[in-house]
Amino acid sequence: MQPEPPARISLPLILFAIVAVVAVNLGALAAADAVLPFGRLADPDAYLRLDRVLELRLGGGWYDDVTMAVMAPEGLALHWTRPLDVLILLPARLLEWLGGLQPRQAIFLAGIFVSPVLHLLAAIAAAWAARGLWPGKAPWYAVLLMIATPTATLYCTAGRADHHALMLLTLALGLGAAIRALAPGGAAGAAAGAGLAFGAGIWVSPEVLLAAAPVLLTTGLAVIMAADGRALALQGLRMGLGIAAATVVAIVVERPPTGWLAVDYDRVSVHHLVLALLITAVFLVAARVGGWPRGRRLLVCGAAAGVAFAALLGLFPNALLASLGQADAASRSVMLPNVQEMQPLPPFASGGLGTTLSTIGGPPVIALVAVLLAAPGWRRDGRWPAGLAVAAMLVATLIAAFAARRFALDLAVPAAVAGAGMVGLLLAAPRPRGEVPRALLAAGLLFGLLGLPLLSLLGASPVAQVRLPERQAHAAGCDGTAMARWLGEARPGVIAGEKPPILMASNIFIGPEIAWRAPYRTVTGPYHRGGAAFADTLAAFEATDPLAARAVLHRREVSLLLFCAATPEIVVPPGSLAALLRDGEAPAWLRPVPLPEALSGFRLFAVQ
Structure with a gap:
């Protein structure tokens, strides 16, 4: 025909x-x-994209392809x-x-x-x-x-x-x-x-x-x-x-x-x-x-x-x-x-x-x-x-x-x-x-x-596969959006006239949203050019030697450490820093930052 x-x-x-x-x-x-x-917004990429557009709108260079929102302190080349x-x-x-x-x-x-x-x-x-x-x-x-x-x-x-x-x-x-x-x-x-x-x-x-x-x-x-x-x-x-x-x-x-x-x-x-x-x-x-x-x-x-x-x-x-x-x-x-x-x-x-x-x-x-x-x-x-x-x-x-x-x-x-x-x-x-x-x-x-696709009832849908951990975390008091909004209002550790502090989160997906909503730089996100920051995040939270974890945080210039104790997004080895944070046994060089009840699943610490 x-x-x-x-x-x-x-x-x-x-x-x-x-x-x-x-x-x-x-x-x-x-x-x-x-x-x-x-x-x-639907995913981390959306927040990072808007952050990039906002930088351009506020006078950023057209050829500047490095964002400081993630992979702090050096930034991520997008x-x-x-x-x-x-x-x-x-x-x-x-x-x-x-x-x-x-x-x-x-x-x-x-x-x-x-x-x-x-x-x-x-x-x-x-x-x-x-x-x-x-x-x-x-x-x-x-x-x-x-x-x-x-x-x-x-x-x-x-x-x-x-x-x-x-x-x-x-x-x-x-x-x-x-x-x-x-x-x-x-x-x-x-x-x-x-x-x-x-x-x-x-x-x-x-x-x-x-x-x-x-x-x-x-x-x-x-x-x-x-x-x-x-x-x-x-x-x-x-x-x-x-x-x-x-x-x-x-x-x-x-x-x-x-x-x-x-x-x-x-x-x-x-x-x-x-x-x-x-x-x-x-x-x-x-x-x-x-x-x-x-x-x-x-x-x-x-x-x-x-x-x-x-x-x-x-x-x-x-x-x-x-x-x-x-x-x-x-x-x-x-x-x-x-x-x-x-x-x-x-x-x-x-x-x-x-x-x-x-x-x-x-x-x-x-x-x-x-x-x-x-x-x-x-x-x-x-x-x-x-x-x-x-x-x-x-x-x-x-x-x-x-x-x-x-x-x-x-x-x-x-x-x-x-x-x-x-x-x-x-x-x-x-x-x-x-x-x-x-x-x-x-x-x-x-x-x-x-x-x-209606037969997807027989198995997980792609939406569920992508968002299931986040939905579980939200239900357990680890709502990333709520945390980002609170950080934008409370601003712990933010000092006027100085560089935005660096925050390391155990959940790699919430960093870009935090950077969009609050005056912080974050360490990691789900980006193939940012694998070193992702590896450092795992090394810090999974370290069984607190001093080794502290060395990673020092090298990354981390001021705040954020962990979801209710539904950890990462493996928590026995004796690791993540296990100590989950069990309320944080090292002395981590000072707890009080959080509202709605964010009770999170643990936020200021790195001394």
Whole structure:
């Protein structure tokens, strides 16, 4: 089935997307573990992001990527880039001007809503991408599937001031443009647009390469498989140039001239520019030999790709590690293995079917069905390169999601775009005979598969897995938000005119919120570049020699020590400092700081 020629998205479809996003966020607000009704943001990243934006608003340097909020005393070099910061700061400035809000209030409010707005735009972009691949009502189904993907919705609800929704938007735009570029007679501008969108995604987060790379790889395969691959090779060349152009802009905007040649694997850098140029070079070779016999074409293109791959690894040995290439040793060995979103999905890890279904949901299954049904038609009408690109992105991100749960976010885009065609394919199928049986089959499969996450009752949901320790701590009197607010009011140890004191907390997730709400620097947080601070936190609390613990605190210049005795977030070895704090036997060099009854689960000490 050929897609309909018009590429415009109608106003009713946009209104449908708005209603869907609003409904999802209202549902999240009504959930038992909702955070916004209690004045909390969703996670530590949101607080640290807003702290970074506030620093910029109050006169911080554009190129300053070190935050003093965590990993005190030296600070943490963030891998985040500025696009999302600007998307938070601009509406915040408008709120200051129109509403008379203070910068902190305006930034907090803008941060609450930035992800739902970007999620809405990503859903509309997915509808536009689906319109280039499928006929009929497919764009409406694309919106529904984008909203119905559990992990995407989790990462994009109100209160998550993070770049995940912006990643989805760039991926949807890139895939939609690539579909149009790889269709018969695809426009050159579509290929360049795909490259620019993928390059913008790399600017937001290099994780986008996980989904963009399969599109480029299958474009190269299509060059070899086609009767004449020269036109496809030129489209791949334009994609590579688009990525390179966007990357150049990103490097110039993000880094001072002295840092243009710096290499970072978890942040846009010259490494990604070289990668784009190598991709462009391979497609340039492919364009020269695209008319040769397939055997010779395969040998030359394969050799060019092999040389480019060897050159990439020769120049950047950790390129295949992606963001992990920038993680320090302590993060790789101690922290990241215990972060839930970095764990594999069952059956490759502990947990049941419900855990898997509640993470990836039904859209990937719908998408796989659609791809299998559409493949013969794509082959007949010449749209198989575009179909191959969509299928490759779908399979690659599905495999990645089973390897690490966080990548189920990237899976949302190809699942929505590919799955949008299932209903139309079933309605046009020769069997079962009769329109009514086919309509019932299509509706049953669509809504039945969308309901798969309901089976998560058989296991823990991703929300529960992420927030369960915090919910238990809150119930036991260790509410991190309440503690951060009290610290902001009482300010123990704060001396006017001096640097903010440093606080070490046993819970690595509450440090960024404390730094946002109170005038303190904190030692640790869940960041892959901050593994040394995390290791020091464990070393202090788990030390069985109080003097060894005191040495760590002295080296970190810690003034306050915070521990949740009711539900410790860390292992408490017998005789350790954590055990002494839990049992009320703190060393003499720790002076207890009185806390209100509502914070009775905590123990707060001033380090003498």
